[in-house]
Amino acid sequence: MKKVAIIGVGITPFRARYLDKTYFELAYDATKLALEDANKNGADITHKDLQSTMYGIYNELFERQFMPDIFINSYLGMNNKPGTRIASGGATGGYTVRMAYAEVASGLSDLCLCIGVEKCNDCYDEQTGTTTPEVLNSIAYSADMTYEYPMGMMAASSYVSMVNAHFEEFGNPTEEQMALVSVKNHGNAMNNPKAQSPMNITVEDVMNSRIICYPFKLLDCCLYSEASAALILATEQKVKELKVENPIWITGVGAANTDCFIGNREDMGRLYSNIYAAKVAYKMAGLEYDKIKSQIDLAELHDAFSGQEVISYEELGFVPFGGGGKWIESGGPLMDGELPCCPSGGLIGCGHAVGATGIMSTGEAALQLRRDAGKHQVKTIENGRAISHSIGGPGAAYAAIIVMENEEGMKK
Amino acid sequence: MSNEFQAHQIRDIIKINYKYTMGSQSKFFLELMNNKKILGTKCSKCGKIWMPPRINCSDCYVSAEWIEVKQTGIIEVSTIVWFTTSAFIKNIPYATGYIKLDGADTALLQGIFSENLVPSKIKKGKRVRAVFQKEREGKMTDFFFVPEDEYENWLNKPDYEGGD
Ligand SMILES: [Zn+2]
Numbered sequence: 001m002k003k004v005a006i007i008g009v010g011i012t013p014f015r016a017r018y019l020d021k022t023y024f025e026l027a028y029d030a031t032k033l034a035l036e037d038a039n040k041n042g043a044d045i046t047h048k049d050l051q052s053t054m055y056g057i058y059n060e061l062f063e064r065q066f067m068p069d070i071f072i073n074s075y076l077g078m079n080n081k082p083g084t085r086i087a088s089g090g091a092t093g094g095y096t097v098r099m100a101y102a103e104v105a106s107g108l109s110d111l112c113l114c115i116g117v118e119k120c121n122d123c124y125d126e127q128t129g130t131t132t133p134e135v136l137n138s139i140a141y142s143a144d145m146t147y148e149y150p151m152g153m154m155a156a157s158s159y160v161s162m163v164n165a166h167f168e169e170f171g172n173p174t175e176e177q178m179a180l181v182s183v184k185n186h187g188n189a190m191n192n193p194k195a196q197s198p199m200n201i202t203v204e205d206v207m208n209s210r211i212i213c214y215p216f217k218l219l220d221c222c223l224y225s226e227a228s229a230a231l232i233l234a235t236e237q238k239v240k241e242l243k244v245e246n247p248i249w250i251t252g253v254g255a256a257n258t259d260c261f262i263g264n265r266e267d268m269g270r271l272y273s274n275i276y277a278a279k280v281a282y283k284m285a286g287l288e289y290d291k292i293k294s295q296i297d298l299a300e301l302h303d304a305f306s307g308q309e310v311i312s313y314e315e316l317g318f319v320p321f322g323g324g325g326k327w328i329e330s331g332g333p334l335m336d337g338e339l340p341c342c343p344s345g346g347l348i349g350c351g352h353a354v355g356a357t358g359i360m361s362t363g364e365a366a367l368q369l370r371r372d373a374g375k376h377q378v379k380t381i382e383n384g385r386a387i388s389h390s391i392g393g394p395g396a397a398y399a400a401i402i403v404m405e406n407e408e409g410m411k412k
Numbered sequence: 413m414s415n416e417f418q419a420h421q422i423r424d425i426i427k428i429n430y431k432y433t434m435g436s437q438s439k440f441f442l443e444l445m446n447n448k449k450i451l452g453t454k455c456s457k458c459g460k461i462w463m464p465p466r467i468n469c470s471d472c473y474v475s476a477e478w479i480e481v482k483q484t485g486i487i488e489v490s491t492i493v494w495f496t497t498s499a500f501i502k503n504i505p506y507a508t509g510y511i512k513l514d515g516a517d518t519a520l521l522q523g524i525f526s527e528n529l530v531p532s533k534i535k536k537g538k539r540v541r542a543v544f545q546k547e548r549e550g551k552m553t554d555f556f557f558v559p560e561d562e563y564e565n566w567l568n569k570p571d572y573e574g575g576d
Contacts, residue, residue, distance in 0.1 A: 019419035064424060122421075125498040137497035146437065147464045148521045150552040151508050152500040157493050161510065165489040168536045214492040214531055261464070263510045263519030268489050 001105040005239050005247035006404065008038025008232035009363035014196040014225040014351040016121060017131075023063050023119040023228075024075040030115060030228035030356075031076055038232050043242035047076060050232070051109040053083040056096030056116030058354040058392075061138035063119060072117065082109075089142060090304055090392015091255075091273075092116065093229070093358020094400025097388075098253040100233050101402075110238045116356035117228035135224050143394050144261065156213040156221060156305065158395055161262055163307035164215075165269030170322035173310035175215050177325035179206035181306035182219045182348055184334055189345025191376035196225050196351030206306075220306040225351025229360035248366040249410055251385075252403030254281025260397040271308070273399035274315035274391060281387070281401035282317070289317040293339050296385040296403075298368055298378045300361035303346040308396070312389065313341070316401070340378045343368060358390030362402050369406040384409025436467040439478060445550035448575040450542060452481045452516050463516040482514035483542040483575045484560065490524055490534045507534050511557055523556040525566070533559060543572050 010033025012026055021029070031047065038045055053076070055069035065071065069085035084103075088095040093116045100114035125134035136154050143153040167173065183203055189195035201219065209218040239247045256276030262268050279289055287295045299316070303309035310324035318339060319327045327333065333341035344350055344364040347357060365386040367373045384406040391399040434441055443449040453462045453476035455469035462469070462476060469476045490509030493500075500506070507529055510519035524534045525543070540557035543566045548554040555575075558566045567574050 019421070020417050061426065064426065125501075127498060128501065133496065133498035133501050137499050140497045140499070146434070147552055151521050151523050152493060152496060152503060152506055153508065153521065154493070154497050154500070157491050157496075157508060160491045161489050164491060165536070168489065210494070212493075212495045214494070261518070263463070263488070263512075263521060268510060268519070 002107055003236040004101050004104045004250045005234055006231050006366045007041055007043050007234045007244045007247055008034040009366055010034030010037055010230040011194055011360050011363055012228050013194045014227040014353055018226050023117050024072045026228040027072045027115055027117040028075055030230040034230035034232050042245040050111050050113045052081055052103055053078050053113045054096050054100035055085040056092040056355040058087055058092045088398040091390040091398035091400050092355040094390025097362050097402050098255050098400050101250050101253050104233045104235055110235045112233045114233055115230040116359040118353040118355045119226045120224045121226055156216055159305045159308050160213045160216050166311050169269045172322050172325040173307050176203055177328055178220055178306040179203040180328045181309045182206045185342050185346045185348035188343055189349025192345050195345045195349050197349055216305055222304050222347035222352040225353040227353035227356045229356040229363055231363055246370045248369050249405050251405050252281035252285030255400040257397050260394040262395040271396045277399040277401045278316045281403050285403040293318045296387055297381045297383050298340045298343055298386045300365045300388045301341050302389050302391045303348050343376045343378050362388040365404055440465050441550040444554050445548040448544045449480050451478050454479045461517045463518050463520045481516050485511045485513035487536055487538045488512050488519045489536055525556050525558050527562055542575055546571055546573050
């Protein structure tokens, strides 16, 4: 396989609603930003140089358009080139990066556009005169329609089942420990101008916010967002040819789909897809599951729900099982902690524009490794490595982990 | 022409009608509707009892046979939902949980009804029993679970009845 680098990153602001942009216009904006970033990074390219596109778009019902990728393809001026759409629930972004990596590593393309977009808040519930219940319903159709959807299954009740089962086993995470994640990620978003939910809040504010799904409260949950994020991936040969100044190499990609029926799992308190995806990605990058916390500089995690981020600390190998809650209490994942997690604000701070999310978090991690993240730049980039994490689908069945390294990281 | 942006939104709906095939799962729904029985399947090789049922064992790649499971079981995990999808918002608050029925190896997601819907009442480890709608349509909503100590009370309500 060829070596693959991220040479350009483009992320639109994450917002509750864009009345002035359609999904394909958002995709255009992110692509243009990614091309401009590649130009700044030394690569003199335009959209005409891109040989293929990998589209991350989760839900047709959001876009009110089946096969939305082909309409984006037209709008991006990518006609007569291959374009492939990936849809893997909340993990769509990470999975799309993995497939774009494969497109370039295989040599099928030297330059590939990896783009995610979602515009969810056009869904509208006539009964309540609000958006969110209809957005949630369009997502709930991703649950098993025969046995589980009819029970009122929704994203939060699916994730909360695993978090509650994890708590029963380990006494962790507690409601207060979950609230600390919310405080951290809303707080980190204060320094990210593209974030939808920057907030200076306390554990008490989280605990007092209204209950959504026991014990998740409003501030434990991410908000749905509209946004697009794009990456430009290149082979090593192209990186040299274009004289890219600061390539960020993708050195590990791991993905796994665990059983989408939580009730079929040996242990309901596990997001098994996390564990399998992480082990594959770390191994490919030559890193170790048990030592990963000291081998990377930051992690952009998929914190759709605060409790799930705590479990991810354990399942991605940062701390032993049952130790996630204590780790956030000790400040480990804070900006100035042992391993900053979600410096961008994550999903809780930035918002969740499903297909775009994992591409945004991968792009954010790449910018951090370039020391180009702006006000939310992590101070210490010494290993030269970072990971992004995407998870989603019924029972968090899908997961993808991407390991990235800058030039210094590659020398270690 | 003014360059000032003015937003325009249109009302629309996507709606598809179905006559959805239950395939080999038909037996589960027909037995539920006609006889108030809850069926699982047992792998002819490894003996695993699947719930929800599947007529092929995904572990062994051999067929699994229909068997009746008990209508009592244990809550593995549960939650109470206070904010939800447009399709279910009229039902809040409601509880769902993964129930391991006695004799089954996997757990089924179902509604848990209680006269006192609080987390402690539907905790992991609590025993529950199935209650059936009198009017059944061959759907998952034909039954639900209640805490075992509330079972008789639920049978006294006009719309519901016990299994056999
Ligand atoms: Zn078997």
